[in-house]
Every structure is written in structure tokens, then in C-alpha cells.
Amino acid sequence: MGKTVIGKVLPLSFSRHPHMKQFLLLGTGLLALAVGTVQAQVHEFMLDNGLKLIVKEDHRAPVMVSQIWYKVGSSYEYNGITGGSHVLEHMMFKGTGNYPAGEFSRIISANGGRENAFTSRDYTAYFQSMEKSRLEVSFKLESDRMQGLLLSEEEFKKEVQVVMEERRLRTEDKPQSLTYERFNATAFMTSPYRNPVIGWMDDLENLKVSDLKDWYQRWYAPNNATVVVAGDVDPKHVLELAKKYFGPLKSAKVTPPKPQVESEVPGRREIVVKAPAKLPYLIMGYRVPVLPMAENKWEPYALEVLAGVLDGGRSSRFSSRLVRGSGIATSAGAGYGAHSRLASQFLLDGVPGQGEDIESLKQALLQQIRELQEKPVTKSELDRVKAQVVAGDVYQRDSVFYQAMQIGTMETIGLGWQILDEYVDQISAVTADQVQEVAKKYLVDDRLTIARLDPQPMDQVKLRKPSKPRAGVTGGRH
Amino acid sequence: MGKTVIGKVLPLSFSRHPHMKQFLLLGTGLLALAVGTVQAQVHEFMLDNGLKLIVKEDHRAPVMVSQIWYKVGSSYEYNGITGGSHVLEHMMFKGTGNYPAGEFSRIISANGGRENAFTSRDYTAYFQSMEKSRLEVSFKLESDRMQGLLLSEEEFKKEVQVVMEERRLRTEDKPQSLTYERFNATAFMTSPYRNPVIGWMDDLENLKVSDLKDWYQRWYAPNNATVVVAGDVDPKHVLELAKKYFGPLKSAKVTPPKPQVESEVPGRREIVVKAPAKLPYLIMGYRVPVLPMAENKWEPYALEVLAGVLDGGRSSRFSSRLVRGSGIATSAGAGYGAHSRLASQFLLDGVPGQGEDIESLKQALLQQIRELQEKPVTKSELDRVKAQVVAGDVYQRDSVFYQAMQIGTMETIGLGWQILDEYVDQISAVTADQVQEVAKKYLVDDRLTIARLDPQPMDQVKLRKPSKPRAGVTGGRH
Numbered sequence: 001m002g003k004t005v006i007g008k009v010l011p012l013s014f015s016r017h018p019h020m021k022q023f024l025l026l027g028t029g030l031l032a033l034a035v036g037t038v039q040a041q042v043h044e045f046m047l048d049n050g051l052k053l054i055v056k057e058d059h060r061a062p063v064m065v066s067q068i069w070y071k072v073g074s075s076y077e078y079n080g081i082t083g084g085s086h087v088l089e090h091m092m093f094k095g096t097g098n099y100p101a102g103e104f105s106r107i108i109s110a111n112g113g114r115e116n117a118f119t120s121r122d123y124t125a126y127f128q129s130m131e132k133s134r135l136e137v138s139f140k141l142e143s144d145r146m147q148g149l150l151l152s153e154e155e156f157k158k159e160v161q162v163v164m165e166e167r168r169l170r171t172e173d174k175p176q177s178l179t180y181e182r183f184n185a186t187a188f189m190t191s192p193y194r195n196p197v198i199g200w201m202d203d204l205e206n207l208k209v210s211d212l213k214d215w216y217q218r219w220y221a222p223n224n225a226t227v228v229v230a231g232d233v234d235p236k237h238v239l240e241l242a243k244k245y246f247g248p249l250k251s252a253k254v255t256p257p258k259p260q261v262e263s264e265v266p267g268r269r270e271i272v273v274k275a276p277a278k279l280p281y282l283i284m285g286y287r288v289p290v291l292p293m294a295e296n297k298w299e300p301y302a303l304e305v306l307a308g309v310l311d312g313g314r315s316s317r318f319s320s321r322l323v324r325g326s327g328i329a330t331s332a333g334a335g336y337g338a339h340s341r342l343a344s345q346f347l348l349d350g351v352p353g354q355g356e357d358i359e360s361l362k363q364a365l366l367q368q369i370r371e372l373q374e375k376p377v378t379k380s381e382l383d384r385v386k387a388q389v390v391a392g393d394v395y396q397r398d399s400v401f402y403q404a405m406q407i408g409t410m411e412t413i414g415l416g417w418q419i420l421d422e423y424v425d426q427i428s429a430v431t432a433d434q435v436q437e438v439a440k441k442y443l444v445d446d447r448l449t450i451a452r453l454d455p456q457p458m459d460q461v462k463l464r465k466p467s468k469p470r471a472g473v474t475g476g477r478h
Numbered sequence: 479m480g481k482t483v484i485g486k487v488l489p490l491s492f493s494r495h496p497h498m499k500q501f502l503l504l505g506t507g508l509l510a511l512a513v514g515t516v517q518a519q520v521h522e523f524m525l526d527n528g529l530k531l532i533v534k535e536d537h538r539a540p541v542m543v544s545q546i547w548y549k550v551g552s553s554y555e556y557n558g559i560t561g562g563s564h565v566l567e568h569m570m571f572k573g574t575g576n577y578p579a580g581e582f583s584r585i586i587s588a589n590g591g592r593e594n595a596f597t598s599r600d601y602t603a604y605f606q607s608m609e610k611s612r613l614e615v616s617f618k619l620e621s622d623r624m625q626g627l628l629l630s631e632e633e634f635k636k637e638v639q640v641v642m643e644e645r646r647l648r649t650e651d652k653p654q655s656l657t658y659e660r661f662n663a664t665a666f667m668t669s670p671y672r673n674p675v676i677g678w679m680d681d682l683e684n685l686k687v688s689d690l691k692d693w694y695q696r697w698y699a700p701n702n703a704t705v706v707v708a709g710d711v712d713p714k715h716v717l718e719l720a721k722k723y724f725g726p727l728k729s730a731k732v733t734p735p736k737p738q739v740e741s742e743v744p745g746r747r748e749i750v751v752k753a754p755a756k757l758p759y760l761i762m763g764y765r766v767p768v769l770p771m772a773e774n775k776w777e778p779y780a781l782e783v784l785a786g787v788l789d790g791g792r793s794s795r796f797s798s799r800l801v802r803g804s805g806i807a808t809s810a811g812a813g814y815g816a817h818s819r820l821a822s823q824f825l826l827d828g829v830p831g832q833g834e835d836i837e838s839l840k841q842a843l844l845q846q847i848r849e850l851q852e853k854p855v856t857k858s859e860l861d862r863v864k865a866q867v868v869a870g871d872v873y874q875r876d877s878v879f880y881q882a883m884q885i886g887t888m889e890t891i892g893l894g895w896q897i898l899d900e901y902v903d904q905i906s907a908v909t910a911d912q913v914q915e916v917a918k919k920y921l922v923d924d925r926l927t928i929a930r931l932d933p934q935p936m937d938q939v940k941l942r943k944p945s946k947p948r949a950g951v952t953g954g955r956h
Contacts, residue, residue: 078557182743189664200741258684260680260681265660267932271746
């Protein structure tokens with residue numbers, strides 16, 4: 001009935017909300033790394049209907065987190081229905097035949113639990129953190145809404161307005177976010193990563209509840225889901241409960257999305273985004289591989305180390321040279337993650353320092369890249385980055401939530417949770433030559449996209465009707 | 479059963495193959511306009527199953543053209559299945575239950591007919607030109623393949639290879655086409671016009687016959703088709719035949735595509751395309767409205783006149799000033815069409831003259847735009863453009879094919895054939911002030927996308943395996 005795999009898992013951190021993870025905040029880099037050698041047991045089961053269950057024991061505290069991960073997110077969408085996965089995530093709280101709208105959250109809360117849901121490019125996931133004995137509550141509710149969602153027209157009409165308001169707040173009214181959104185739509189020419197997770201406004205305005213019904217039927221099935229439970233639980237008991245609640249659900253025919261490999265023709269791309277803003281802002285991104293399709297497996301790890309050299313705390317190059325040093329930047333960041341489903345971007349961003357402009361900031365960032373290409377990084381820099389990776393583990397080990405999150409992410413992007421085991425070793429094995437090699441190979445003009453925010457006077461902002469309050473959205477959820 | 483509308487129709491010319499129409503050849507502009515006052519009778523019928531029939535009588539020669547227009551093309555597609563409409567067009571010749579692969583073309587040929595098929599952004603259309611008594615042959619075959627297509631796996635596998643080869647010949651190996659393709663994917667950020675009609679290579683490689691089956695079922699229905707017959711025919715007899723052959727077909731639920739209005743944030747975009755080539759090449763495009771969604775109906779007509787001022791024969795500004803005059807350009811063109819389903823681009827393109835570079839060509843083109851904004855065009859220029867429009871009619875009147883093509887296009891993009899009646903009047907009414915006004919309003923930096931081809935040595939071309947001959951494709955068809 002189920003197979004069990006025992007292994008250890010090393011946590012990677014996911015430092016931000018997935019929406020924000022997409023958006024390079026200033027000063028990212030290797031802060032997003034983490035490590036350690038948590039020799040915890042991981043148990044993997046597969047139900048007959050294709051649902052995967054992964055249990056990670058952690059008995060330090062009488063708590064558990066239960067997560068369900070669906071292999072669907074904005075990179076599964078297509079033009080015309082962008083944002084659909086995220087609106088569907090909202091609708092998952094709006095009632096089933098057994099539990100009317102709002103009941104899900106009320107029950108979790110009544111059981112002393114906390115809940116959350118995320119939509120990203122690569123997944124849609126629902127989480128509950130509760131006292132360890134309450135797992136059954138989570139499974140009962142999650143299995144119920146996997147196939148019993150009502151998707152009423154009335155609830156949909158309210159909720160899509162909530163999402164459009166979310167978009168106005170988080171994108172239209174945030175010039176850096178707007179710049180980043182348009183950067184993606186330029187840097188990714190054919191990859192579905194070009195579309196924002198929240199969707200284009202025109203698509204949201206034209207979304208129908210029937211689109212969501214199609215989407216729900218297409219992706220919400222046990223054989224397209226991974227349940228991850230971490231904490232003070234007994235794997236056998238978890239499996240029993242999973243069989244009881246998820247076992248009766250029928251598997252569905254799930255057609256994986258088309259590959260849509262990014263079309264690669266060399267040549268720089270540059271865009272200007274004009275929006276009301278006080279400060280200019282610059283994003284530069286290089287087209288780079290990630291783990292699932294890397295030519296050489298060490299390359300993505302070397303790129304992570306490279307990001308850590310540029311941007312990982314006060315002694316990083318960007319901080320010491322550009323921000324505190326020359327003052328050419330008020331802030332400057334570098335970011336890259338090796339773990340995503342499709343090829344990605346190595347990102348640099350920044351705000352010019354007082355009296356500096358975008359052009360001088362751009363030249364300074366390019367100069368930092370050239371130095372990496374011309375000269376190997378120093379041993380002390382490598383050591384610092386690797387030490388940060390180990391240090392990151394201290395945080396992570398404390399959190400059953402992040403442990404589960406890492407497992408769920410790796411499973412959902414197709415790498416398998418076992419890859420987490422390799423992380424510290426792979427990062428530790430990166431050499432200065434390798435960092436130089438990836439800098440030379442990937443951080444080149446032919447792979448570069450540049451987006452600059454050209455600030456417009458704030459009084460040019462059109463007056464908008466005051467928007468409705470965001471009724472029905474829990475603060476933490478979205 | 480059917481309603482009849484009597485009207486007159488004024489032909490617009492469509493001077494190029496739809497694939498090529500997308501690609502701005504050097505020196506386009508108002509050559510693509512045409513006119514006249516053909517007081518021909520147009521008869522419009524609607525069958526009970528939703529099929530629209532439009533008959534245009536033209537008794538000058540004992541011939542007729544029969545065309546069937548489906549409201550589907552690349553702008554109906556979405557990421558992952560780009561190119562599907564065009565591959566399906568190929569498959570329409572690959573056999574039904576009644577007529578095996580190749581039989582369609584054999585029968586048309588045996589009846590002395592010529593046939594053709596086109597896929598564009600906005601439509602997929604199939605044409606037969608025959609002696610007037612052979613209309614029944616056309617209806618019999620077209621009605622048969624509207625719902626009886628086999629779509630065999632075996633034929634599909636061969637045909638998709640043919641299409642990939644077509645893509646290599648027409649895009650990958652043509653640096654100007656490659657530049658134009660990537661220009662579109664940058665200039666259109668959210669509009670489906672961003673995808674090439676032939677599809678992205680990765681999508682073609684992953685296309686399945688099941689995708690085409692879905693596509694065929696979704697769009698090939700009588701209520702999503704317009705049949706246009708022009709020539710020496712009797713409308714009543716045409717209607718009878720249409721009822722006989724198309725009448726029994728069942729209508730289907732056709733969901734129109736999502737609007738996907740282009741997301742508009744001001745700011746220039748520039749890309750470089752590096753490809754093996756001998757000459758550099760420049761494309762500049764401004765985001766502009768077209769007739770279906772123009773704020774002011776006269777604006778698209780004024781933009782057409784503007785294109786004619788810049789590029790319409792030897793006395794046009796580009797020809798007299800940039801090519802023959804300063805020699806800054808070896809060739810320079812301007813192109814715009816008011817008739818498309820979705821908002822479009824006003825295009826300029828050119829190849830620098832000997833000793834000139836892309837930058838100086840770009841400045842020269844921008845200078846021409848500035849002059850249009852600063853000073854009204856002269857009366858003699860306006861007169862020339864309008865005269866060209868009238869002259870264009872001489873060509874068009876001779877061709878029942880183009881008459882039908884114009885009707886089919888206008889119907890399929892949602893404007894209705896009646897709009898053709900207005901064309902000469904609308905163009906004639908355009909004033910110098912209006913030309914200046916659209917230049918000021920639309921041909922501005924905030925709406926501009928620039929793509930430049932940066933030629934790479936030809937010996938950098940990777941050696942490719944010799945490709946299979948394009949068996950089974952008739953020369954004229956695609």
C-alpha cells in the first residue's frame with residue numbers, strides 16, 4: 001500500500017513569502033541559504049490513488065505542521081487566465097458542501113491552530129500548524145476541499161475583487177514591484193515565469209468562475225498532491241489518518257504542463273518603466289540555469305555562492321564596496337535560487353546613492369561582475385559564505401514549519417526531498433575557480449536584461465476611487 | 479432561414495501572405511492600401527447552425543472563389559501550444575473519414591482549381607478558386623473536413639516535422655525574421671500578438687496530436703466560420719448549396735478568447751538580437767490602436783495616411799530623404815494596418831546605408847517622426863497618399879480573390895464587411911492636422927520598442943544536420 005523511505009533532510013530556508021520571494025528585496029543573497037545536518041528521519045509513503053505522504057519526525061516540541069502541496073502555480077497558467085491559481089487558492093477558503101465559507105478557518109482557529117496558504121510560480125500550498133493531536137482536523141478539512149469545493153459565483157465575484165485590490169496594493173502602487181513585474185515579462189520571452197503570480201490585471205478582470213472550475217478539476221487531485229507532516233508525530237499514525245481521509249479520493253488524469261523552455265537568442269534587453277515614485281531603481285538579471293536542468297550540477301551551487309559573495313551581510317562586496325564604501329548605492333542586492341522548476345535569473349538590484357544616478361549604479365554593478373570574472377574570490381570570502389550556510393541552519397532547525405516547507409518545495413518542483421541532503425556538501429565543495437567560471441559563462445551581456453524605474457512626479461498619480469476594505473482576507477495569508 | 483443584406487463593398491488589398499504580412503518587409507506603407515467604389519452586390523445569409531455566408535457577385539468572368547474563414551489563429555493560442563492553429567491548418571489536408579490524406583488537393587486540382595490556406599494572428603482560412611460551376615466541389619470538401627478530420631498520429635508526426643522545417647527556413651535562418659519575432663515578443667508584453675504565428679520551436683517540439691484534436695473541436699464549428707463566395711455566381715444557388723452541405727453540421731459551444739488587453743505602462747524598450755548575418759537591421763515600433771478599439775475612429779485612418787507619407791513609393795519621405803537623399807539607409811520602411819483584432823504596432827524598419835550604422839539610422843528615423851510632430855504634412859503629400867489609395871483600386875477590382883479576402887478578414891476580426899464601404903471616404907477625410915495629432919499622441923518614446931540585429935560572423939552558424947525535404951507541402955500554400 002505504501003512504501004517507506006528513511007533518510008535525513010537538510011533544511012533550506014525560504015525567507016520570504018513566495019510573492020515576495022519573486023521580488024528581489026534589497027540585500028538578499030545567501031541570507032536565503034541555510035543548512036546543517038539534522039539527522040531526522042523522513043518517511044515517504046504513496047497511497048493507491050497517487051497521493052504522496054512525507055512525514056518528518058521532530059519530537060522536540062508537542063507541535064506539528066501539516067501541509068498540502070499541489071503541483072500548480074502561475075508557471076502552469078497560460079495567457080488569458082494568469083492569476084487563476086492564486087484566485088483559486090483564495091476560493092479554497094470559500095466553502096465546500098460540508099463546510100460553508102469561512103468555516104475552514106474558524107475550525108482551525110478553534111483548535112488553536114494557525115494556517116496559511118501560498119501560491120508561487122511552481123506550487124500552491126496550504127499549511128496548518130497545530131498542537132500535535134490535532135492532525136486529524138487538518139486532514140479532514142484538506143481532504144474535504146481537495147475535491148468538494150463549491151466555487152460559488154457569488155463568493156467568486158467578491159473574492160476576485162479582493163485579489164484585484166491586492167494587485168493594486170502590491171504591484172500597481174509599488175513602483176519597484178511594477179518594475180520587477182515588467183522586468184520578468186521582458187527577461188523571460190517564452191518561459192511562463194514571465195507572468196506575475198497574481199496575474200495581469202486584464203486577466204483578473206475577465207476571469208470567470210468557470211475558469212477556476214476547470215483549473216480546480218485539472219490540478220486538484222490526490223495524484224497531483226504531496227502531503228507533508230513534520231513535528232511530534234508517529235509516522236504510522238499519520239499514514240493511517242492519511243489513508244482514512246485522503247485514501248477515498250479518486251485520482252484524476254493529470255497532464256503535466258508543456259516544457260516551454262526559454263527561447264535563447266543572445267542579446268541584451270533593456271526597458272524603462274515610468275511610474276510615480278520618489279527614487280529611481282535598477283534591476284539587472286542574467287539568464288541562468290537551475291538545478292533541474294543544469295548542464296553541470298555544480299553550477300547552480302556556484303551561482304548561489306557567488307550571490308553570497310556579492311550580497312550576504314555587511315562584509316559582502318556590495319555592502320562594503322557600494323553602499324558603505326563608495327556610497328554609489330543606497331542599497332544593492334544580489335539574488336539567485338538554485339531550486340526552481342524552470343530556468344531562472346541571477347538578479348542584481350539597487351537604488352542609487354545620494355547624488356548618483358542609475359547609470360553610475362549600473363556601471364558599478366557591472367564592474368563588480370567583471371571583477372568576479374577576472375579574479376577568483378578570496379578564500380576568506382568563500383569561508384564566510386560557507387559559514388553563513390552552516391549558521392543558517394541554527395534558525396532552520398528550530399522550525400518544523402521550514403523543514404516541511406523545504407521538503408514540499410523540493411518534491412513539487414520535481415527534485416525530490418533527498419536533494420536537500422546534498423546541499424551543505426555541494427555548497428562546501430564550490431571552489432573559487434568554479435565561482436569565476438560561472439561568472440564568465442553566465443553573467444555576460446548576451447544574457448542580460450535591465451529594467452530601470454524612471455520616477456515620475458507623485459502628483460501625476462491619477463486619483464482612484466477609494467477601494468473597498470479587504471474583507472475576508474486574513475492578514476497573514478496572502 | 480437566412481437574412482440578406484445588400485450593400486456595396488470596397489476592397490482593401492492584402493498584398494502579402496499573412497505570415498509575411500506580420501513581418502515588415504522593407505518599403506511597405508500605403509502600398510498595402512487600396513480602394514475604389516465597386517458597386518457590387520453583397521448578400522449575407524446566416525444558416526440555422528450559425529454559419530455565416532457572404533456572397534459577392536462579380537460577373538465579369540466565369541470564375542468564382544470560395545473561402546472559409548475560421549475565427550481562430552495564433553492570437554487565440556496560449557503559451558505552450560503556440561503554433562497549433564497553423565499545424566492544424568496543415569493537418570486539414572491530411573484526411574477525413576471520406577477522403578484520405580492528399581485527396582482534397584487532388585480533387586481540387588482535377589477540377590482545374592487552385593487552392594490555398596492561410597493562418598494569421600486573427601484567422602485560419604481555406605480558399606479554392608475554380609470555374610464557376612465547381613462551387614459544389616468546394617462546399618462538399620470543406621463541409622466534410624469541418625468536422626470529419628481524422629488527425630491521425632502518423633500524419634501528425636510527419637507534418638509537425640514539416641512545420642519545424644518551415645520555421646527553421648523562415649525564422650531561425652532569416653536574421654531579419656528572427657529580429658522581428660523577438661521584437662514582437664518584447665513590444666507586446668501581454669497581448670497574444672507577442673507569439674509568432676508559426677509558434678515557438680519548443681512548443682512545436684512538444685505539440686501532441688491530442689492538442690490539435692482539442693483545438694479542432696474548440697474552434698471548427700459552423701457558428702465559428704464565415705463562408706465567402708465571390709465571382710460569377712447566383713446568390714440563391716450558393717445559399718442552396720450551403721444549406722445542403724454546411725446545413726447538417728452541428729453548431730458547438732464556442733467560448734471567445736479572453737481580451738488580454740496589452741498592459742500599458744509608459745517606457746521605452748530596447749533589445750539586441752545577435753545572429754549570423756551580413757547586414758545590421760533595425761525595427762522600431764510604437765504601440766498604437768486599431769479600428770476595433772480606437773478611441774477616435776479617425777485615428778487609425780490618420781495613422782495609415784501617416785505611413786503613406788513616410789513610405790509609399792519613390793516620392794515618399796523615407797525614399798526621397800533617407801534612401802536616395804542622404805543615403806543614410808539602404809532601405810527604410812513604415813507600416814501600419816488599421817484592420818486587426820487587437821491593438822497593434824506602427825512599425826519603422828531599415829538597413830543602414832554604406833558607411834552608416836544602426837545608431838545613425840535610428841536617429842534619422844526619429845528625426846522624421848519629430849518632423850511629423852512639429853509640422854503638418856503638405857497638401858501635395860496628402861494628395862499623393864489619397865491618390866495612391868484610389869489607384870490601388872485598379873488592381874483590386876480585378877481580383878475576385880481579394881474582394882473575398884477583404885470581406886472574410888473584416889468579418890473575422892469583428893468589424894463586419896460593411897466597414898469596407900467607409901474606407902475611401904475615411905482616408906479621404908484625413909487632414910494634415912490629424913496626421914500631426916496622431917504623430918504627437920502615439921509616436922512617442924514612451925510607446926516605443928526598438929530591436930536591432932547585431933550581425934555575427936556567418937561562420938559561427940552551427941552546422942545542422944541536413945533537413946528532410948519538405949515533402950507534402952505545396953509551394954504556394956504556406
